[in-house]
Amino acid sequence: MSLLPKTVNPDLQKERDNASIKAEEFAVWWHGGKDRLKIKRDLELHILDDLDEDIYRFPNLSHEEIYNAAIKDFIKLAKKIQELKVERNYDGTDIWPSSVLWGAMPAGNPLAVHCGMVIECIRIQGTDEQFEKFGKACQSFSMTSAYAQTELGHGTFIRGLETRADFDHHTDEFVLNTPTISSYKWWPGGMGQSANHCIVPANLYIDNVCKGLAMFVVPIRDMETHAPLPGVDVGDIGKRMGFAGVNNGYLGLKNVRIPRTNMLMRHSQVHRDGTFVQSPVSVLTYFTMVYIRCLIVRNVATQLSMAATIATRYSAVRRQSPINPNEPEVQIIDHLTQQKKLFPEMANSIAYKLAFTKLYQLYETTSQDIKHGEFSRLPEMHSLSCILKVLCTSTTMAGVDILRLACGGHGYLSSSNIGNIYLDVGASCTYEGENTVLLLQVGRFLMKSYRSALAGKKLAPTVAYLQNAVKEKSLCHWTGSWEDLLKILQIATAHKTHITYENLMARLKAGQTEAEAANNTGIELTQAAELHGICFVAATFLEEVTGPHSKPRSPALNKVLGNLLELFMISTVLKYMHEVLRVHKLSEAEIRSLQTRLEDSLKAVRPDAVVICDGFDHHDRNLFSTLGSYDGNVYERIFEEAKRCPLNKQPVPEVIHTHLKPFMKSNL
Ligand SMILES: CCCCCCCC/C=C\CCCCCCCC(=O)SCCNC(=O)CCNC(=O)[C@H](O)C(C)(C)COP(=O)(O)OP(=O)(O)OC[C@H]1O[C@@H](n2cnc3c(N)ncnc32)[C@H](O)[C@@H]1OP(=O)(O)O
Numbered sequence: 001m002s003l004l005p006k007t008v009n010p011d012l013q014k015e016r017d018n019a020s021i022k023a024e025e026f027a028v029w030w031h032g033g034k035d036r037l038k039i040k041r042d043l044e045l046h047i048l049d050d051l052d053e054d055i056y057r058f059p060n061l062s063h064e065e066i067y068n069a070a071i072k073d074f075i076k077l078a079k080k081i082q083e084l085k086v087e088r089n090y091d092g093t094d095i096w097p098s099s100v101l102w103g104a105m106p107a108g109n110p111l112a113v114h115c116g117m118v119i120e121c122i123r124i125q126g127t128d129e130q131f132e133k134f135g136k137a138c139q140s141f142s143m144t145s146a147y148a149q150t151e152l153g154h155g156t157f158i159r160g161l162e163t164r165a166d167f168d169h170h171t172d173e174f175v176l177n178t179p180t181i182s183s184y185k186w187w188p189g190g191m192g193q194s195a196n197h198c199i200v201p202a203n204l205y206i207d208n209v210c211k212g213l214a215m216f217v218v219p220i221r222d223m224e225t226h227a228p229l230p231g232v233d234v235g236d237i238g239k240r241m242g243f244a245g246v247n248n249g250y251l252g253l254k255n256v257r258i259p260r261t262n263m264l265m266r267h268s269q270v271h272r273d274g275t276f277v278q279s280p281v282s283v284l285t286y287f288t289m290v291y292i293r294c295l296i297v298r299n300v301a302t303q304l305s306m307a308a309t310i311a312t313r314y315s316a317v318r319r320q321s322p323i324n325p326n327e328p329e330v331q332i333i334d335h336l337t338q339q340k341k342l343f344p345e346m347a348n349s350i351a352y353k354l355a356f357t358k359l360y361q362l363y364e365t366t367s368q369d370i371k372h373g374e375f376s377r378l379p380e381m382h383s384l385s386c387i388l389k390v391l392c393t394s395t396t397m398a399g400v401d402i403l404r405l406a407c408g409g410h411g412y413l414s415s416s417n418i419g420n421i422y423l424d425v426g427a428s429c430t431y432e433g434e435n436t437v438l439l440l441q442v443g444r445f446l447m448k449s450y451r452s453a454l455a456g457k458k459l460a461p462t463v464a465y466l467q468n469a470v471k472e473k474s475l476c477h478w479t480g481s482w483e484d485l486l487k488i489l490q491i492a493t494a495h496k497t498h499i500t501y502e503n504l505m506a507r508l509k510a511g512q513t514e515a516e517a518a519n520n521t522g523i524e525l526t527q528a529a530e531l532h533g534i535c536f537v538a539a540t541f542l543e544e545v546t547g548p549h550s551k552p553r554s555p556a557l558n559k560v561l562g563n564l565l566e567l568f569m570i571s572t573v574l575k576y577m578h579e580v581l582r583v584h585k586l587s588e589a590e591i592r593s594l595q596t597r598l599e600d601s602l603k604a605v606r607p608d609a610v611v612i613c614d615g616f617d618h619h620d621r622n623l624f625s626t627l628g629s630y631d632g633n634v635y636e637r638i639f640e641e642a643k644r645c646p647l648n649k650q651p652v653p654e655v656i657h658t659h660l661k662p663f664m665k666s667n668l
């Protein structure tokens with residue numbers, strides 16, 4: 001019998017009753033309007049409400065059982081999406097990589113890469129006819145696929161990939177080979193057993209001359225029997241830290257033949273006579289990665305808001321230690337240091353979601369440009385998607401762990417679900433471009449932009465601030481306004497960029513090659529890149545709160561958002577104070593006033609913390625957390641989960657009779 005009360009925990013109810021805004025108003029803003037919120041909720045209702053709760057207890061299953069369950073869960077979900085005929089998420093992005101579906105696939109989706117990446121890859125890299133043939137088959141699931149780029153020996157350095165595709169003039173085919181153990185494809189999601197096709201990026205050879213990387217649609221399993229095709233060696237790479245159900249795989253290819261027309265040929269082509277037509281811009285092959293990097297930003301912003309919801313609700317429900325010795329124990333959310341753990345992460349998740357919205361607009365514009373043969377925005381797009389992917393994943397990983405710690409011992413329970421969120425976010429620091437490597441790409445872009453700034457050339461919009469900062473070496477007058485806080489971050493970034501550039505130049509002057517000099521300047525390049533990302537996020541948040549978007553919002557909501565922006569700005573400037581002090585000598589009194597503002601902003605957020613999290617509007621089944629449910633009945637849920645633990649099914653487990661008791665007896 002369930003121990004769960006039907007009522008909401010009174011402390012949590014009190015938080016909702018006493019807040020300055022209603023959660024609904026925040027939810028409407030967060031989701032971009034009433035209509036969008038309704039789309040999201042209708043979807044969740046249809047997808048999540050009738051699920052069997054046992055699917056959330058996958059940590060009790062074996063690797064194989066988890067995979068079997070994940071496939072079955074995926075099919076249930078796919079059928080629902082097909083019935084509904086929805087293609088788009090509430091925010092206009094593709095439905096499949098959307099967080100609305102996460103609750104239905106708690107162990108991960110063995111066809112996530114198929115749905116979220118391959119279809120878009122075929123759209124971006126294939127011709128319209130190829131999309132008609134392969135893309136549509138993927139959309140209808142008559143074909144299942146994986147994106148098989150990474151190899152055992154190379155993930156980062158794509159030019160080092162060893163898989164080769166040789167054009168055979170006689171048969172009009174490509175012959176694919178992974179000639180060494182290090183060239184085996186390794187890691188692709190869904191490739192182990194789920195996919196019957198792969199997108200294989202490989203070096204294209206015509207008459208033994210390498211033409212660079214191209215993408216090939218390679219069947220790997222029989223369409224009828226699903227058995228691996230001749231020349232194909234495929235399987236699951238074994239248990240990962242997380243991603244239990246995702247079926248990451250390995251793939252070896254030995255003289256596997258595919259028709260010439262299976263090369264994705266929107267940007268580069270091989271004709272029947274073996275003529276090769278080069279892509280107008282070689283990095284177009286990398287554009288699918290740009291798309292996924294954008295979506296990762298949105299995903300981790302959502303995951304951070306989930307962890308913040310769990311930890312904040314728990315902190316409102318749990319009481320421990322009085323503040324004044326003779327008074328009752330307080331809700332732990334009233335300890336100031338606890339607020340310092342919770343609220344900045346809440347603000348970060350909002351900041352990252354806003355940054356995503358801006359990033360995605362740039363992505364859509366750039367995609368349109370590419371369709372019209374215009375590529376000038378690519379470097380900025382690449383750099384912005386890299387820096388936001390890195391900044392948001394790495395700080396979210398750290399933030400989720402802070403939120404776990406904020407839940408004390410119970411945060412460490414698997415049923416808190418924070419561990420699962422942490423492992424998912426942790427993977428995103430590595431996949432789709434390892435974070436340090438992407439920071440170096442951004443550092444390189446900053447060096448180029450800085451050189452242009454020095455030459456008085458016009459800069460791309462997202463680095464335009466460097467131009468002023470080149471001249472303006474410090475703030476003339478410090479008022480401590482939000483605008484000043486942003487400005488000082490921008491000047492600090494420009495300064496960091498400037499000294500990094502100088503150090504790079506000095507190394508070149510001393511005779512180092514460009515590559516050596518870049519390697520030796522790597523630490524500063526990554527630091528400048530990180531600061532650049534911070535400036536973008538801060539500028540976007542500031543614009544949302546003070547710009548024209550604030551007009552239609554109620555004063556109460558604007559106040560709440562202002563409190564969150566204040567917290568974000570002050571926390572950020574304090575975090576990077578060592579860089580700020582290099583460009584503006586803030587006095588001791590000015591720094592102390594920032595510390596006071598930090599404390600005041602935590603107190604200002606406090607009364608609305610629970611409703612802000614309610615406004616993130618996470619369905620209980622998406623959170624699936626004993627600590628973070630809407631009703632706050634934490635202890636009862638923890639208790640029920642313990643009772644469900646498979647070990648408790650019998651009073652004395654078999655191993656006690658077979659091993660522990662005899663051992664104890666032998667020591668009598
Ligand atoms: C489907 C998911 C949906 C979303 C998530 C949902 C979550 C749901 C849960 C579960 C699903 C699981 C989802 C997992 C999915 C994971 C999938 C993968 O991981 S697929 C593998 C990714 N692999 C990498 O990302 C390799 C990283 N490496 C690279 O990108 C390159 O090798 C790089 C950039 C590091 C270096 O490439 P160089 O050696 O060719 O380039 P250089 O020489 O440095 O640069 C040449 C020029 O090209 C530019 N460039 C490089 N990349 C560019 C790009 N993408 N666009 C534009 N320009 C680019 C550079 O800036 C440079 O420009 P200048 O010369 O300075 O002007």
Ligand SMILES: Cc1cc2nc3c(=O)[nH]c(=O)nc-3n(C[C@H](O)[C@H](O)[C@H](O)COP(=O)(O)OP(=O)(O)OC[C@H]3O[C@@H](n4cnc5c(N)ncnc54)[C@H](O)[C@@H]3O)c2cc1C
Pocket residue numbers: 113147148149150153154155156157186187188189243248427430431432433434435436437440
């Ligand atoms: C959960 C998960 C899912 C994945 N799914 C897919 C998928 O679906 N399809 C796919 O193709 N791949 C997939 N991958 C692979 C992933 O894209 C790669 O692991 C990732 O790109 C990192 O490459 P790597 O493993 O070669 O790391 P490495 O590059 O070997 O990184 C190791 C270390 O070397 C450093 N390093 C490497 N190069 C440089 C450099 N130039 N400068 C400075 N430092 C450097 C890195 O910073 C890092 O510290 C997945 C990976 C994971 C973990």
